[in-house]
Amino acid sequence: MVEIPRIPIGERVDEGVDWLTDNLGGFFDLVADQVRWLVDHLEDLLLWPPAIVLAALMGLLAWRLRSVTFGAFTFVSMLFIESMTLWEESMSTLSLVVIATLVAVAVGIPLGIAAASNERVSSLLRPVLDFMQTMPAFVYLIPAITFFGIGAVPGVVATVVFAMPPAARLTELGIRQVDTEVVEAAESFGAPPRQVLRKVQLPLALPTIMAGVNQVIMLALSMVVIAGIVGAGGLGAEVFRGITRLDVGVGFEGGLAVVILAVFLDRTTASIGSSGRRTPPAGTA
Amino acid sequence: MSTIQLRNIYKVFGRRSAEAVELLRDGVSREEAQERTGAVPAVIDISLDIEPGELFVVMGLSGSGKSTLVRTINRLHEPTAGTIELKGRDITRLGPAELREVRSSSVSMVFQHFALFPHRTVLENAAWGLEVRRRGRSEREERSREALRLVGLEGWEDSYPDQLSGGMQQRVGLARALATDADVLLMDEAFSALDPLIRREMQDQLVELQDTLHKTIVFITHDLNEAMRLGDRIAVLKDGRLVQVGTAEDILQDPANDYVASFVQDVDRSRVLTAGSVMEKPQAVITTHDGPRAAMRAMRSLQVSGLLVVDAHRKLRGYVTDDDVATAMRHDAKSLESAIRTDVATISPDVPLVELFVPAAETPLPLPVEDEHGRLVGVVPRVTLLAALGGQAVDTPDALQEEDHRG
Numbered sequence: 001m002v003e004i005p006r007i008p009i010g011e012r013v014d015e016g017v018d019w020l021t022d023n024l025g026g027f028f029d030l031v032a033d034q035v036r037w038l039v040d041h042l043e044d045l046l047l048w049p050p051a052i053v054l055a056a057l058m059g060l061l062a063w064r065l066r067s068v069t070f071g072a073f074t075f076v077s078m079l080f081i082e083s084m085t086l087w088e089e090s091m092s093t094l095s096l097v098v099i100a101t102l103v104a105v106a107v108g109i110p111l112g113i114a115a116a117s118n119e120r121v122s123s124l125l126r127p128v129l130d131f132m133q134t135m136p137a138f139v140y141l142i143p144a145i146t147f148f149g150i151g152a153v154p155g156v157v158a159t160v161v162f163a164m165p166p167a168a169r170l171t172e173l174g175i176r177q178v179d180t181e182v183v184e185a186a187e188s189f190g191a192p193p194r195q196v197l198r199k200v201q202l203p204l205a206l207p208t209i210m211a212g213v214n215q216v217i218m219l220a221l222s223m224v225v226i227a228g229i230v231g232a233g234g235l236g237a238e239v240f241r242g243i244t245r246l247d248v249g250v251g252f253e254g255g256l257a258v259v260i261l262a263v264f265l266d267r268t269t270a271s272i273g274s275s276g277r278r279t280p281p282a283g284t285a
Numbered sequence: 286m287s288t289i290q291l292r293n294i295y296k297v298f299g300r301r302s303a304e305a306v307e308l309l310r311d312g313v314s315r316e317e318a319q320e321r322t323g324a325v326p327a328v329i330d331i332s333l334d335i336e337p338g339e340l341f342v343v344m345g346l347s348g349s350g351k352s353t354l355v356r357t358i359n360r361l362h363e364p365t366a367g368t369i370e371l372k373g374r375d376i377t378r379l380g381p382a383e384l385r386e387v388r389s390s391s392v393s394m395v396f397q398h399f400a401l402f403p404h405r406t407v408l409e410n411a412a413w414g415l416e417v418r419r420r421g422r423s424e425r426e427e428r429s430r431e432a433l434r435l436v437g438l439e440g441w442e443d444s445y446p447d448q449l450s451g452g453m454q455q456r457v458g459l460a461r462a463l464a465t466d467a468d469v470l471l472m473d474e475a476f477s478a479l480d481p482l483i484r485r486e487m488q489d490q491l492v493e494l495q496d497t498l499h500k501t502i503v504f505i506t507h508d509l510n511e512a513m514r515l516g517d518r519i520a521v522l523k524d525g526r527l528v529q530v531g532t533a534e535d536i537l538q539d540p541a542n543d544y545v546a547s548f549v550q551d552v553d554r555s556r557v558l559t560a561g562s563v564m565e566k567p568q569a570v571i572t573t574h575d576g577p578r579a580a581m582r583a584m585r586s587l588q589v590s591g592l593l594v595v596d597a598h599r600k601l602r603g604y605v606t607d608d609d610v611a612t613a614m615r616h617d618a619k620s621l622e623s624a625i626r627t628d629v630a631t632i633s634p635d636v637p638l639v640e641l642f643v644p645a646a647e648t649p650l651p652l653p654v655e656d657e658h659g660r661l662v663g664v665v666p667r668v669t670l671l672a673a674l675g676g677q678a679v680d681t682p683d684a685l686q687e688e689d690h691r692g
Contacts, residue, residue: 184361185400189414189465190389192381199416203404 017143032153035099039152042095051082054091058264065271077260086238086257093224093234094261096152100159100220105213108164112171112209113197122172129165137162137223141230155224155232163219170212174205214269221262235261286373287334288469288501289358294331294367296353299324302365315524327353328364329525337468338499340492342516344506350525351505352397355471358503359392360384371469389418393462397474399454401446407433407457408442414465432464433457435494452483459491463498472504476511488514509548513537513557521545533557553639554674560641561634563673564654564663570595573602577613577621580605591650594625599660601653603627631655634662638670645670 055078063071081090115122140161144154178201186200228236235254242251297305301322308318315326328350335341345351356362368377401410411429436456476484506512512519513533521528529541540546571580571592594602609624630644651664
């Protein structure tokens with residue numbers, strides 16, 4: 001019988017990660033510092049006002065973006081989190097999600113734009129995004145820990161990797177979906193590519209891009225909970241505590257708070273996407 | 286100098302396009318070139334000269350390459366081979382920045398499905414070209430309001446395109462193209478997406494605008510009636526090749542081949558053909574010098590019962606009938622003057638045939654055609670009118686020659 005030789009991919013990856021740690025350690029430290037600073041300050045900011053004030057502000061935002069009912073629901077459900085004494089954990093999770101989403105969107109949207117304007121970038125990017133999205137989320141935690149140690153930072157980094165693909169994908173899709181005749185019309189008057197992108201393609205792709213951002217947020221939220229395992233804190237830590245102690249009550253309360261945050265984030269960002277259509281982009285006549 | 290000069294334009298889509306052009310130049314057919322290279326020839330060896338102020342129609346069925354051709358003029362499609370001169374400037378050699386300059390200052394375009402920007406108001410849509418040219422806000426606003434007024438959209442400035450009907454949306458498209466003051470207007474099936482009544486209205490409006498603006502317009506259509514209504518000249522395309530160029534009447538009366546002939550079969554000839562293009566040499570004519578006897582003789586030999594009467598300068602005076610001439614002869618009249626009837630409808634050579642039916646029904650005589658000086662230049666007998674509408678070959682207007690008239 002022919003024995004198929006084992007290809008030592010795992011070893012190679014190990015070596016690669018070691019090499020990166022040895023040679024780019026300084027860079028990783030720098031990233032870690034920045035991310036930690038951002039997460040800490042956002043968390044401090046969210047925890048600075050009393051819970052009831054922030055809950056009211058979030059309710060107001062939900063009302064403005066969607067409806068009175070949803071505003072009221074948001075206010076009540078945030079107070080419910082406070083009553084479960086999970087407020088601090090929730091705000092910690094929220095700040096992780098917000099920072100991870102910002103980074104993922106800041107990387108993903110330009111990638112999507114590049115892919116939409118260049119076939120080669122598009123065909124290179126697609127398998128990479130597939131890989132990032134289908135690799136089990138836990139796997140990202142391992143190198144993240146080696147690079148950044150335990151804590152919030154590897155959580156954010158793993159979350160960015162896991163949550164970024166929809167931002168790139170849907171940005172590309174949104175831009176490609178813009179009617180070719182409309183783009184031709186913009187170009188036929190002599191508009192340079194940047195202007196066509198900024199004033200025609202991006203505004204028209206906005207609903208699709210926002211759908212991508214919405215997905216990024218949802219993925220980030222689910223990943224941040226997993227990141228609780230590596231000491232990212234927040235609700236993830238709470239849920240993980242429930243698992244390790246086999247304490248259904250603790251786990252359920254943590255999970256419920258995650259669901260409430262998810263509903264709030266999902267509905268508010270979804271409304272930004274759908275109401276964006278009629279808003280003329282800034283800087284036009 | 287022509288405003289637009291296309292010289293041997295080829296546009297072939299696909300990787301081996303240059304190779305396909307070589308094959309086509311060697312006389313290989315479109316199908317074979319496509320089979321041998323895998324590239325798709327859309328426009329093959331087209332040369333055209335479009336004059337200043339002309340409304341030039343390019344007509345063909347879908348797949349004939351007409352939309353591709355118009356897109357090579359502003360290089361939305363790069364021509365694979367050939368040169369394009371705009372007012373004497375070869376635009377195929379321009380770099381990206383120069384090309385943008387040409388696009389924003391000299392050529393504007395109107396699209397089949399309007400291609401408006403749905404996220405911008407009507408005014409912002411119309412102002413696009415000026416915004417691209419970095420004009421100040423007040424100038425942009427003023428000029429795009431003026432353009433919207435021209436197309437009859439005053440009061441809609443702050444609406445969004447999806448609040449407008451199809452016809453109005455295309456008016457915005459037209460206003461957007463007019464606002465930049467470009468003197469070349471490319472219209473790609475601009476009215477094809479509109480329903481027939483609105484299309485008619487837009488065609489009339491375009492003709493009206495063109496009377497005052499005198500742009501050079503390249504108008505693409507698959508609708509022959511539209512082409513005939515609008516075009517000063519018409520180019521017929523088939524399978525990427527130019528089949529015929531000429532005025533509507535040239536194409537109707539003298540189709541270059543069977544393809545064009547079958548194409549023009551369904552055209553409403555009565556609106557395209559004019560009296561001047563079908564009129565015949567007047568036979569039953571007599572001058573005021575001739576007496577009643579001469580008139581009677583002429584009627585007998587021609588076997589008609591009436592004659593048109595002209596004076597020495599061939600100016601139409603009226604007509605006489607056999608009864609009246611007979612009466613005049615009984616009274617021994619020396620001249621025809623007393624017998625001339627003047628209740629005769631006259632028409633000028635550029636009147637379309639559709640307007641001849643009523644006058645033709647009211648008189649038994651051939652309809653007299655007068656030039657601008659009131660001189661008789663030809664006649665349209667009823668039988669000629671019917672034959673022309675039926676697509677029968679009609680004698681070319683040799684009536685214009687002054688020789689050999691009986692009298």
